[in-house]
Amino acid sequence: MNMSYPTRSAAGIAVLPGRGEQEQIPPIRRYLRMLNRRKWVIAGTTFACIILGLVVTLLITPKYTAKTTLEISRESNNIAPVQGVERETGAADQEFYQTQYGLLRSRVLAERVATELKLVDDPKFYEMFGYTSQRPAFSVVGGRFTPGGRGDRLRVAGEVLLDHISVTPTRLSRLVDISFVSPDPIFSTRVVNAWTTNFIKVSLERRYQATSYARNFLETRLEQLRQRLETSERQLVGYASQQRLINLPAAQAAGGTQTVERSLVADDLASLNGALAQARATRIDAEAKLQQSGGGTAVEALRNDAINTLRARRAVVASDYQKLLVQFEPQYPAAQALKSQLDQIDRSIAREEQRVSGSIQGEYRQAVEREQLLEARVNGLKDSFLDQRRRAIQYNIYQREVDTNRQLYDGLLQRYKEIGIAGGVGINNVAVVDPADPPLKPSSPRLLLNLALALFAGLGLGAVIALLLEQADEAIADPDEMQRILGLPLLGAIPKLVDEEPRTAILDRKSSLVDAYLSVQANLQFTTEHGVPRSLAITSTRPAEGKSTTALALATVLARAQRRVVLVDGDMRSPSVHSLIGVSHENGLSNYLAGADLADTMLHHADKFGFAIMTSGPLPPNAAELLTSSRLQKLLGELLDRFDHVVIDSPPVMGLADAPLIASRVEGVIYAVESHGIRASLVATGINRLVSANAHIIGGVLTKFETRRSMSGYGYDYGYGYGRDDVHASGRLAG
Template sequence: MGKNDLEPRGVAAVWPLTQQPRNQDALLGLNRTEGSDLNLAALWRIAWTWRWLLLGAVAAGIAGGVIFTLLTTPLYRSEAVIEINPPSVEVMDGGKAGPVAQNDQAFVQTQSGLLRSRSLAARVVQDLNLASNEALVPDPNADRATRQRIATNLLNANLKVESDERSRLIKISYSSADPQLAAKIVNGFADSYIRTSLERRYQASSYARDFLQKQIGTVRRELETSERQLVAYAQQQGIIRTGAGESATSDTASLTGTSLVELNKALADAETKRIAAEQAYRESTASSATVEISERTADLRNQRAKLESDYREKATIFRPDYPELQSLKARITAIDEAIRTEAGSVRAGQSGTRRADYQAALSTENTLRSRVEQLRGQVLDLRGRSIQYTILQRDVDTNRSLYEALLQRYKEIGVAGGVGVSNASVVDRGDVPSSPYKPNLMVNLLLGMLIGAGIGLGTALAVEFINDTIKTPDDVRDDLELAFLGGIPVSKGKRPTEALREANSPISEAYFSAAMSLQFTTDGGVPRVLLVTSTRPAEGKSTSTWALAQHFARLGRRVLLIDADMRKPAFVTGREKEDGLSNLLTTHDLLNNHVQQTDVEGLWLLPCGPIPPNPAELLSSPRLRAILAEATSAFDMVVIDGPPILGLADSPLLSTVCQATLMVVEAGKTRTRAAVEALNRIRSSGGNVVGALLTRYRHEATGYGYNYEAYSYRSVENRNREIRAIGGRAE
């Protein structure tokens, strides 16, 4: 089959075989998407398409990593671990010193900065005499200061300090081409850091002692002066303070104030007693002393009750004027009078006693109140004279507190405090490394591979997006706005015509799915007259025409395949000079005389016939419609293999007389602009394009790029691309 042959491989997705509306608009609406995105599937497709480019870039990156490893000087790293112990700071609170822990992480970060400091590096250079080491300072003619500066800069550049936020450990490491030197320097940093820390603490305590000595002398003189002034003022004003623990501003610290406080307490007690006596007196006046009266008149009330009982008993028998009843009533009246007399005497006795108590309490209160008022005036006068005394007393107290605090702090600070335990200790000393840590071959290979893969993938993406071709079903739906009827895979090892003879081959299954999809492209099912064409040559249209016609014939239809490509015919019988479409178009012969039966049952072929000099003129004649009308009356379906669209007028002319047109697009080869232009030509001619087939379509990847070949005339004797499908002439 030559350039129109397909190379089957894999099975492609096709149009779903569920019930769909049988019209082109519905079919297009189902296939359109919002647009294609750069998703994982697209990236995988691009990576597979350009896998050799990616593999080459990865191989170049790995080679670069190997070369870099070989050219890099080996470096050795020695590591040491230091533990940092933040000191606790004593804070004075209420005259007592208490330890307060510092912020651990802030302190650790501060110590990390000190380890990176230039001054520490300069001390290490001096302690280890590194300025004379030719491995660090290769210029022996430089002066001492220059060599020390060079060595210091080199130590700072190769030193690495790392701190862990969750612990107090600091790891210091040094890199050098000499493993012995790396271990020596990292241990020198650890030792110098600890010695420097101790020296700073001693210097700080020495300065504090000198400062405290000066401050203690000054404060002591100020305390003596303030005490003298306080005593002199108290003698002058006659102020005597009795309360040793009382504040100088308290009135109770003087004799007068003490007396006033005691009198106030006595006055408060007297007021309480007077109020109680007054309350008792008022209650005795208002009440009837019921309890005492009841006790003292109990016998009289018992006698009265007995007489009252006798009177009522005899009143039921005798009349009220009976002498005995009169006697009982007189006795009851006498007892009532005796009860009233006894109650009056009780009340009068109680009232007199409580009145006397009340008057005594009131007199005591008045006496105390007069004395309090007198002492209050004296206290107010003393308070006015004590203002200056209070000021002097405050100065004395302040100076005394300051003096005692400075004296205590001076006792705490000593030589032992300055040279105490260091806030850092070495956990692990640096060992001599046995192998270099840089260059790391595996890391360099991994970085080279990643960089190469990134460059390769970036290049593939750039080329992919620059090259505008139809690659996927989404491109068919979005760019061409056509229904995707099926994807025809590429085959491996067999010619497409051979693979089509096997019903279970991937390419046969793909074409069968495409044939089934055609049933949903029109309201009447499969188009009676179907034109198969493509944008350019060698896209597989002839193979697709043969495969579709063969599949419809196997479904029990009488199918006529017409080879209308009268420039480069693909179907040959050996009798093209006598029979064929070109002869029918130029004569009024019957169609049946030119149709030949193929080796597929139910499939007939109308070859192109002799190649005419003017195919477009023949196809534009009214004779073509008559031939197709005769073919549709004799066959169930007519499938036409048309020439490519671009550059030729044949296919647009054929599309005007066909019920439907099927576009064949080679995946990854046909440019989008060319396919859109070809589609516009068909539609502008009035053709009905029902969908598109993607040939040479890969699920895992789509082919990319093509070399456009000119469409040239040739004779039907070129057997490299012929489809031998003729079994005999139809009767």
């Protein structure tokens, strides 16, 4: 069988092999457990908030809300298809609506409503909304304000109205709700209706003012542009007359566009240049014909009908002539006649070909002469055109200025006409959908809503308080905190006893307390290579944490496992084992440490528990001096010779030197920690004292553990009462 040995943590505390850190608990379950432990704090906080919400609701003055609905169109309907001064908005243009919502909450509109309803000089209006001021403008004489300071009162009245008006757009629509809250339902209705009426008036006035300003501006600008246009035209005509620049009027192109003006020289140059190109093409063609006629039969001769007819006739006569020569001599009269015809035809063909060749040469000479004349004329026009171009630079500058001024003038004139039409035929784009009616019941306070808010606020505040209390609570609450916070391996969680004595629970083999300590014994089997340590000291940070009960219970379960066990009460300052067993402590540990021998005479046998006991003996003047001697080591040697296990109920660690002295001489130390009873910082200090004394701390036992107060989500709420009728016995903790 392989045996495992304990190791030590970074703090020097023994860690059981094979036991890792406690499994991490999901945060949601930790918080739920925390809320369950602090449920009365949360319940009390929630109840207080509900009572406070009820009282505040009953004390609040009822408020009445009047509401009206407006439809704001993106653009007004135009009778004439012209655009006004204001920019048209598209379907997705939310900028327009955001502007309208801002105008609905403008200070000018609020002050206009206050003036129309005569609220500026009404003291009851300011009293209704609880406004008080010591300024001279609000001095009341004879139930009325003083004449001075009306401007200040107007500003304050507008601010009061803006504080109680609300503008709520309806999503994905053109509708907007305007509501006003006040203690008087009739007054709320008057304000809302006056607000919508004045908003419509202000919109119309702003539209008219914008158009009127634009017309006045355009009139002034048109007059300036007209004068500039006349001046530029005079400059253009004067310069053209001085330089004798004559341009043809602009012509209309086929596509409807208007071309620029052209000068006479440019027009003549374009015409002659086209004629020159045609003459050059004619000359090239005549030259080609002439070259072809010089190399043989001209092509034109081959295409001549008269020559082709003569050649056909000659072919017939030549054929007849050859036939006669076959039969007769050339001197035959008929043959001579045919020969004479052939000669005559040849002379006719030669004359016709000479005539065609002369015609080609004549055409070539005419083409060359025409080309030369046109080329000379074009060269002359080029010089004239370049000279005119140089003189037309300033002319073009004047022309562009004239064109620019004319375009500006025409555009502004057209815009001026459109604004005049649009400003006179536009209609309002704001309409009242539902006018405000006096509300029949108050809109606030709302009792159920306030109570619901108070309930949620109480729950939230209670949860925050519970969380703060948990953060401030340093007590060890759960078994997993032994390892996570203290770095102390957990040997077991001991349930708290309710209405039952520890002695009775230990003697009951079926009690949950015995089951818990049996689990501790099982864990101790793995702490050393020989199982449960032979000498054990059980200590705690302070008294009443359950260390004596733990020592008694461990001795009992070891004895029931057929082990020889002796329980030594090592607390010589406040002994308790003798009272748990029911024996006298007149002769015990203090006697032996003081020098008395015969340890057998100091042992008592507890028949009901099955082990031997050595009580603390008489209380010595200074227990620490007795423990520093070698007598304690000698006693442990004698007892281990006779018993399998020696269990020592050690004094608490804090403030005493007894526990470190005892812990340094035993094989292992078990540290008892009270659940929800001591701060973790004190426990850590006590553990460090034992570590400094070279004590071997095996692990810790969490005593007086209550599952209902635990943050653990699993593992510890199973209980040790499985299979018994009293299932609630598992919730009891050792005292």
